[in-house]
Amino acid sequence: MVLRVLIVEDEVIIARFIEHHLRSNYPELELSICVTKEEVLEELPLFKPNLVLCDIELQEDIDGIDLMKIMRKDNDFAVLFITSYQSKHIMNRAFELAPENYIIKPLDENRLYAGIQPSLKRLQREEQNSKKYIPPVISQLSPQELQVIKLIAKRLTTKQIAQQLFLSPYTVKNTRHKICRKLNLEEENNALLAWVIQHQDFICEDQ
Structure with missing residues (x-):
């Protein structure tokens, strides 16, 4: 900045x-x-x-x-x-x-x-x-999970993320569930998207 x-x-x-x-x-x-x-x-x-x-x-x-x-x-x-x-x-x-x-x-x-x-x-x-500074919880995410939240930060849907990462929508959906568990988030009401938006300054390509 x-x-x-x-x-x-x-x-x-x-x-x-x-x-x-x-x-x-x-x-x-x-x-x-x-x-x-x-x-x-x-x-x-x-x-x-x-x-x-x-x-x-x-x-x-x-x-x-x-x-x-x-x-x-x-x-x-x-x-x-x-x-x-x-x-x-x-x-x-x-x-x-x-x-x-x-x-x-x-x-x-x-x-x-x-x-x-x-x-x-x-x-x-x-x-x-x-x-x-990187919030400790972000450092616990796997490389694939980091890729997913970076794309979530770009407002991509599960289907679009799957296409970009050459994964099945089921795999992406499962990865989102794992991320929510690690972040202690409810898997409803776009809680993951809200969390990603709040921390998007730390979710950058060079991590």
């Missing part, structure tokens, strides 16, 4: 500068910019960023710290504050949210890189490690 970064900055020139820096150094990222509180309230739940770069001093009824506090109630993301504020009071308020970093303006390429790079590296490591 590609990491997504949301830039919250009400000064468009600065927002574009940050965007240009990220696109130049991290072309694999998905980026989005919000310049108002209303845009953040609408965009953040839809964009689902891994990291939010947020200016504290927003021309709004609340500042970036309180805005991030509100958005974190229902969304999971890391936050990195960018601001011209240097008072200990403001910093301590920001640190209550356990931000990734706190970058002081004025911004330049080196300051941005030093502030953002550790956060992106950590998030990339976490993403790679999550992909390596």
Whole structure:
């Protein structure tokens, strides 16, 4: 999965500068910019960023710290504050949210890189490690059973799976029964299909 970064900055020139820096150094990222509180309230739940770069001093009824506090109630993301504020009071308020970093303006390429790079590296490591995890029950399935659930994930019917694997429909049906027993699933109401959809991120071709 590609990491997504949301830039919250009400000064468009600065927002574009940050965007240009990220696109130049991290072309694999998905980026989005919000310049108002209303845009953040609408965009953040839809964009689902891994990291939010947020200016504290927003021309709004609340500042970036309180805005991030509100958005974190229902969304999971890391936050990195960018601001011209240097008072200990403001910093301590920001640190209550356990931000990734706190970058002081004025911004330049080196300051941005030093502030953002550790956060992106950590998030990339976490993403790679999550992909390596395989639920224990999946590792107990036989190669044939894995083939079957991969095809179930593609919404193929028993007959279609049998044709693709050169098996009889009876063999596929029997394999589905075995999988259900291993997964402790009821063999009714499409329980196996529901389980496969829920775990399809782990059911990939390289397993």
